[in-house]
Amino acid sequence: MISPFSPVESRAHEWPAFSKLLALCALSTGLFFTDNVTVLFAAFACTALVYGIAGPAFLRTALVTLRTLLPVVALVTIWHGATGDPRGGAVIILRMITLVVWASAFTMTTRLGEMVELVRSCAKPFERIGFPVGSLGLAIPLTIRFIPVFIARTRSMDEAWRARSESRRKWRLFLPLLLAAMDDADDVAEAIRARGGTNP
Incomplete structure (x- = not known):
């Protein structure tokens, strides 16, 4: 549900990563301090308005994000x-879709390098007690970026399975997906080591 960085430039791309994260945290906190359906719907409407102003590419991403939430929405x-x-x-659904779409907007408009620097800056005070700031600053953005990659690979394997078999035992995809994820992790680790590690 988290979208990769969008190459389509918008004004939000120019905003500092810290300001966007602070706004996301404030919005998240504010939404959980109210259970007024009207206020929550207004927050969601503002989200849709922002995506619409940003352009068709952003709006399509929001619609895809909402589509992935449909099973959860139906269950709730x-x-x-x-x-x-x-x-x-209604309160739970409005909170959920608003926060997920805003989080997606944050990742779409924030470059990986900006995320790394942001995490490192926030964790800097803990460096004095031996906390691995460099590793954390790299691990969190990489995790965020690999989520859509993993989802795309899952869909690709699912389509290949349906093209070759009528069986609905999709649990068999678990092992190849796990091996693919481990292979990607190994490749990324090798690339990081080749460039001097997390604290060059």
Whole structure:
């Protein structure tokens, strides 16, 4: 659900990574301090407006993100409908989709180098007690960036499986996906070591 960096430039690309992260944290905290459906819907509407202003590429990304959330939305709707609390379900759904889409916007408009520097700056005070700031500053952005890569590989293997077999035992994809992820991790580790490691 987290989108890769978007090559389509927007004004948000020029904003400092720290300011965008601070805004995301403030929005996340604010959404959990209210259960007013009107306020939550207004926050979601603002999200849609921002994506629309940023351009068609961003808007398509938001729609894809929302599509991936449909199973969760359906489950929450069914559960809260059965328990007689539709308002509670609406609060959860609005919070979830707003935060996921805003988080996706953050990763789309923030370069990997900016993320690394941001994490390192935030963790700098812990360096005095031996905390591996360099490793953390590299691990978190890499994890974020590899999520869409892993999702794309899963879809590719799923399509290959459906083209070759009528069986629905998709659990068999687990092992090749695990091996592919380990192979990618090994390649990235080799590349990092070749460039001097996390603390050159």
